[in-house]
Amino acid sequence: MLSKIDLSLTISKDEYKREFKQLGLELGELQREMKDLKIPVAVIFEGWNAAGKGTMLNRVLQSMDARGFNVQNIKAVLNEDEYYRPFLWRFWRKLPEQGKTTFFDRSWYRRVTNERIDQLVGEWTTAYNEINNFEKLQTDGGMVLIKLFLHISKKTQKKRFEEIQKNTSETWRVTEEDWRHHRQYDDYVRVYDEMFAKTDTQHAQWTIVEAEDDRFATIKIFRTLINTFKRRIEQEKQRLVNMPTKDAGITTTNVASMVDRMNLTLDISKDDYKKEMRELQTKLREYQHELFTKRVPVVVAFEGWDAAGKGGVIKRLCENLDPRGYDVNPVAAPNDVEKAHHYLWRFWQPFPKAGHIAVFDRTWYGRVMVERIEGYCSEAEWRRAYSEINDMELQWSTFGTIVFKFWMQIDKDEQLRRFRAREIDVYKMAKITDEDWRNREKWDSYKIALDEMIVRTDTGYAPWTLVEANSKLFARIKVLRTMVERFKQLL
């Protein structure tokens, strides 16, 4: 691909001056419109060293309102926080919120291409898949993603390196590493061609920028941004006009669900419970230490009916753990900042450092349960969510994460008993709200959503465990035992 690019394209100084001013004004205006429409934008600058990424970037920034963008410089070396987390974690943290623009000077492609060159092939096919899924997820979520590749010839690169080195105050800018990469120019051409082939997708196309003439390159970049913004603004306005009316929810009569087949009479005696709980907690503590030394991250996700006993299980699970090694993340309605990001964004933030445990009290499955049922997202959105969630869990698992997902099942009568008990217990009164009663009325809708969720997201790498929870004691033992057994098998 790169060898076919015509690098002789230029533009005259006069034309450039005229165009630059006009395009700059237009870009600034479009940025304001994008902001009003709350569209997030990510622009990535990839390309050869000395192709002029910094210069181009600066020219673009000049036209934009500095309060609406930030620049992320992606280094080759990972810091400790990044090193101990899945590949894309650090990019999730740097993504723009709605209405803002993030410019990436190098991006998630940096590590992959470097590793290809150095023949660290172990992970790269996975990495391209993860990247494609990541980009699709972001653009499906409303983000504009512009991928620029600044191209110059090997000869030009050499000339520019030499010029920089002649300038004594800038000599430091060209390193030994740069010269090594220069000598590998042809290898990189192959790697970049492969990168384009694998990641030039419909939702996130590459734009190759002929960068031998910096004026030509600048104008091309401006035009690319302007055209993309215009198209997106048009689309967004259309979408707002055609906004579908809210889903009326799932209407249904009584349905047979897989959870109806669960044996909710399962129980355990108080004595057995005490004994076994002590043993399981001790083992969990030992495994926690093993997880830490082996640097295995663990995610424990709890879903279930209101009053199914999630809080009680979490308490027993953590009771004997080293508090420095786990975090419990309660998931409530999203706040301002979370709302201004992709719905999965807030679950990436607390991803545990390798060796640590992150417990989620309610999870990303809210998208296909409460958000589906209450019509907080469109049908297209929750339908897409199953594969988005599967992808996310696959990334975690590929990184070595042990993922537990527990569904806490009680029947409708048991829920009623617990609601009533909460209403009269001074210590538990706070735990029962009108919303709980409202949710209860939608029991059958939840069952349908639940069945679909389990079927579509029960994967080998992140299986669901259905927990019979009419007996709180039985449920607690089952959860802890499931964890201990899986640790035994996997560690």
Add this chain to the structure above:
Amino acid sequence: MLSKIDLSLTISKDEYKREFKQLGLELGELQREMKDLKIPVAVIFEGWNAAGKGTMLNRVLQSMDARGFNVQNIKAVLNEDEYYRPFLWRFWRKLPEQGKTTFFDRSWYRRVTNERIDQLVGEWTTAYNEINNFEKLQTDGGMVLIKLFLHISKKTQKKRFEEIQKNTSETWRVTEEDWRHHRQYDDYVRVYDEMFAKTDTQHAQWTIVEAEDDRFATIKIFRTLINTFKRRIEQEKQRLVNMPTKDAGITTTNVASMVDRMNLTLDISKDDYKKEMRELQTKLREYQHELFTKRVPVVVAFEGWDAAGKGGVIKRLCENLDPRGYDVNPVAAPNDVEKAHHYLWRFWQPFPKAGHIAVFDRTWYGRVMVERIEGYCSEAEWRRAYSEINDMELQWSTFGTIVFKFWMQIDKDEQLRRFRAREIDVYKMAKITDEDWRNREKWDSYKIALDEMIVRTDTGYAPWTLVEANSKLFARIKVLRTMVERFKQLL
């Protein structure tokens, strides 16, 4: 102080069992009340190694709702992000939001005491001052701060180390470092006594916990938490009842202000502007590189009347800088997350890594300007803010930060001209809102607040520069020239 503590205190097993259960229930209930009242809590566990910090912490956590707390383990070694920022930066990032509790396993005292022992005396007096100001600021802001010190004798410590080492699966827990500290026990006693003397303040007292008997220690910690929570809840309820009516704002007739004495006719020709701007931008770029190699952080704060030209100055300031080395932080009304923290919290987050530049478009001075005038905070709060802000800037400066503060001054007529011009310019329409017109009506109130702000916060380490901005060109040159001259002097 430590030598006076009676370490023979114990409690019987039966009494412990009875108390533990009752106190646990009470603590859980109080946690819920604290949450409803939106009170943030920080509990720090300091003390000797092997004094049982982990065990005690775990027992406390058992009584609490895991969704309402998190645990921060403070290591002795700083990561890169922390190393290149002022001492307290990393603690600002870990503070609880309203209604949540953060437990610190070791805290901001760790580094200071270690450095005292190792005779790195350079910074420690400063550090205790910074800590006292920090704690006062947090508690004044509504946080409950509980400081626990778990005390055991040298003999007991030795016994416990030996016991741990006998247990083969836990041998790793006692390190060479621990034994070294053990040998320095008496030195540490002196350092700790000094720490208590310097930081046992009215707003943040130390509680020494006699920890030879872990049951006694547990009950004492529970009681300390419970009593503190109860007192605070009582206080908070009182406060809500006695909430002062909103300040009606500053009423005033025309006043002579120091900004009235500024010569706003100052101007510069377009040709001179162009020439000088080019020179200044080039120099700034060179200084940016020098800042980076010398690892000097820079904060540039812009305040001024609406339409005074802050955006335009920031644009010229950044135009020629390396975009990887600066960030522009627009400051608007706080979002949910920011509202749930101390008002200075959101200005600590983007503090620049040493070598980088952080530009603020509007700043922490909002507290003593718009928040004062609109009655968003109480009189006590904005009066306290001057010294809180001075302290913050002093900390930054002590760390080596160069702090610029620019007030952009235009007169009322010039503002009117600019508002009108914005209303008819298609590219600038978005920049003028009803709020701007409303703020304009309060011009005189703002002048009073402004004078007071300048007088109270114009310090040697973080001086105000008043910028005559009726001429945009003159203002831009003055800002950039001020920066270049200060860099020349300080770098």
